[in-house]
Amino acid sequence: MKIQNPVLPGFNADPSMIRVNDTYYIANSTFEWFPGVRLHSSKDLVHWQLLPSPLATTTLLDMRGNPASGGIWAPDLSYADGRFWLVFTDVKVTEGAFKDMTNYLTTATDITGPWSEPIKLNGVGFDASLFHDDDGRKYLVQQTWDHREYHHPFNGITCTELNPDTLKLMPKTARTLYRGTDVKLVEGPHLYKISGWYYLFAAQGGTVFTHQEVVARSKSLEADSFETEPGGPFITNFDTPDSPIQKQGHGALVNTPGGEWYYASLCARPWHHATESAYDPRGWSTLGRETSIQKVEWDDQGWPRVVGGHGGQVTVDAPKDAIPTDAPLIHSRHDEFDQPTLDNDWNTLRTPFTDQTGSFGNGQLKLIGHASLASNFDVSMIASRWQAFNFNAETKVSFDPFSYQQMAGLTNFYNDQHWSWIFITFDEQKGRVIEVAENNRGHYKSYLQDQAIQIPEEVTDVWFRTRIRKQSYTYDYSFDGQTWHEVPVTLDAAVLSDDYVLQTYGGFFTGAFVGLAAVDYAGYDEVATFDYFDYQELPD
Incomplete structure (x- = not known):
C-alpha cells in the first residue's frame, strides 16, 4: 500500500496529526469558512474519511465580520486523559502591524463531539498547540506576535504552563523556548517528548515557496535551551523546484503502533502558464495548501530525517501495520x-x-x-x-x-x-x-x-x-x-x-x-x- 501525496487534496492546510490506538486523525485550518476546523480519520494513512467539524455552533465559534483568511488558524488536536483536546485561534485582524486574536480550548471524549464550551486561553500569538508532558503537566506552545515596527513580528516560540485542574494558563511561567534561525518567521510549533528529549518542530520562511520545517531539541523546557537540527531544514521544497509538491513545512509528527514514524505537512501543487517560468514565479496554487505525509527515520544522533531527502516524495510507503480504510480517493x-x-x-x-x-x-x-x-x-x-x-x-x-x-x-x-x-x-x-x-x-x-x-x-x-x-x-x-x-x-x-x-x-x-x-x-x-x-x- 502506498501513500499518494497530497493525501488531503484541495484546501486542507496546517495539519495537526495524532494517533489514538489504531486510528489516525488530522485537523486542518478553515480560516473564515464555517464550520471551523476540518477533521479526517484513517487507519492506513492512505484513505481518509471526512468527519463532522467540531466548531459547528456560534457558541464555539463566532466569525461574523472576520476578514478574509482570518478566523481559524492552525488548530491543534491532541489526546490525553481519555479525551480529545482542541486548541484553536480565531484571528480578527490580518493586515497591518497587529494580529488581534484569541486562542481557545475545547475538549470532547469522542472525536465527533459534543465539544465543551470554549475556554479562552490568551492572545499572545497564533498557531498554539498543547503539549501533555509525561509528568502530568501541560503547556501551551505558540508563535509569539510582536507589533513593534522596530522588531521582527515573529518573536520566537513561547511556552506557558496550563493548570490541568482549572484549564487556565499561568502567564508568569511563560518563556521563549526557541527563536528560530536566520530564515525567520518561526511559527507552527509542535512539541514532543521522545527518548528523554523534548523535540520542537516549527515552521519557518513563511507559508510560500521558501517555506520549511526545522527541528530543535532540549533536555528541558528552559528558556532558549533548544538547539537546531544540523544539516539544514527537516523538510523544504525551496531547493527542489522541479518537484510537483511544494511549500512543505508546517505540520505534525506521529508514530505507528509498529514503531514507524510519519510527518504530515501542508503542501501545494503549483502550475504555471506556458508563457511563464516554472521557477520564478514558481506557479499558481489554485487548490490552496493541501496535506502531504512523509515517512521519517531517525539518524544515529537521534535527529529525525525525511526518507528520500528533505524535499519529500510524492509516493510514500504506507505503514507495515496499516489497516485498510474505506474512503474514496476521488472526491466526485x-x-x-x-x-x-x-x-x-x-x-x-x-x-x-x-x-x-x-x-x-x-x-x-x-x-x-x-x-x-x-x-x-x-x-x-x-x-x-x-x-x-x-x-x-x-x-x-x-x-x-x-x-x-x-x-x-x-x-x-x-x-x-x-x-x-x-x-x-x-x-x-x-x-x-x-x-x-x-x-x-x-x-x-x-x-x-x-x-x-x-x-x-x-x-x-x-x-x-x-x-x-x-x-x-x-x-x-x-x-x-x-x-x-x-x-x-x-x-x-x-x-x-x-x-x-x-x-x-x-x-x-x-x-x-x-x-x-x-x-x-x-x-x-x-x-x-x-x-x-x-x-x-x-x-x-
Whole structure:
C-alpha cells in the first residue's frame, strides 16, 4: 500500500496529526469558512474519511465580520486523559502591524463531539498547540506576535504552563523556548517528548515557496535551551523546484503502533502558464495548501530525517501495520438536497447555515438573497473546495428577480475580493438575463453587459455549469438540461490562487471553492431555488 501525496487534496492546510490506538486523525485550518476546523480519520494513512467539524455552533465559534483568511488558524488536536483536546485561534485582524486574536480550548471524549464550551486561553500569538508532558503537566506552545515596527513580528516560540485542574494558563511561567534561525518567521510549533528529549518542530520562511520545517531539541523546557537540527531544514521544497509538491513545512509528527514514524505537512501543487517560468514565479496554487505525509527515520544522533531527502516524495510507503480504510480517493459527489442537514463537504462563510440563510430538504435548496459576494456579512452561499485541477460542476436554479440588484447562480470563489460567477439577474430592457461577472482584486467586471443572454418567458429553470481545466475555466448554460451553450468568456484560474492573492493581500491562506449563491442587496430577500449540485473530477 502506498501513500499518494497530497493525501488531503484541495484546501486542507496546517495539519495537526495524532494517533489514538489504531486510528489516525488530522485537523486542518478553515480560516473564515464555517464550520471551523476540518477533521479526517484513517487507519492506513492512505484513505481518509471526512468527519463532522467540531466548531459547528456560534457558541464555539463566532466569525461574523472576520476578514478574509482570518478566523481559524492552525488548530491543534491532541489526546490525553481519555479525551480529545482542541486548541484553536480565531484571528480578527490580518493586515497591518497587529494580529488581534484569541486562542481557545475545547475538549470532547469522542472525536465527533459534543465539544465543551470554549475556554479562552490568551492572545499572545497564533498557531498554539498543547503539549501533555509525561509528568502530568501541560503547556501551551505558540508563535509569539510582536507589533513593534522596530522588531521582527515573529518573536520566537513561547511556552506557558496550563493548570490541568482549572484549564487556565499561568502567564508568569511563560518563556521563549526557541527563536528560530536566520530564515525567520518561526511559527507552527509542535512539541514532543521522545527518548528523554523534548523535540520542537516549527515552521519557518513563511507559508510560500521558501517555506520549511526545522527541528530543535532540549533536555528541558528552559528558556532558549533548544538547539537546531544540523544539516539544514527537516523538510523544504525551496531547493527542489522541479518537484510537483511544494511549500512543505508546517505540520505534525506521529508514530505507528509498529514503531514507524510519519510527518504530515501542508503542501501545494503549483502550475504555471506556458508563457511563464516554472521557477520564478514558481506557479499558481489554485487548490490552496493541501496535506502531504512523509515517512521519517531517525539518524544515529537521534535527529529525525525525511526518507528520500528533505524535499519529500510524492509516493510514500504506507505503514507495515496499516489497516485498510474505506474512503474514496476521488472526491466526485452529487447532492439532491433531500437530506435534513447539509453534508460535511459544504461550507458557509463566517456563520452557519440558518433559516435566515434559507432551507434545504425535499430535493431543493432555497437560498434567501442577502449581501453581495464582496461582503463579510450575511452572504447566502454554500460552497465546496476545489479538490482537483480538472472538474465539472453544475446545478439547476429557479429565480425570478425584478431588479438588477438581485442575482443567483453558480460561483467559483476564493475570497470577497477574488471570485466569479454565472447568474440570473434582471435587465430593464430584456427582463431575466444570464450574466457572467468577475471580481478581481476588488475590481468588478460584467463580461456580457448589453449582450446578456435573455431567458425566454416560458423558461422557469436554468441549468448552469462550470468547467475547470487547471489553468483556465469557463461557464455554460442550458434551458432544458440537455443542450448546453458555452458563454464565450475564458477566465484565468490563477486569479483564484494563494499566490495571486498574496500579491495584493496578506490573507492568502485558503484556496478556490465552487458553490451556489443568491444575492439581493436591494434588501427584499428574493429567494433562489436550486434542485441539485453535481461535482465530477476529471483526469489531470
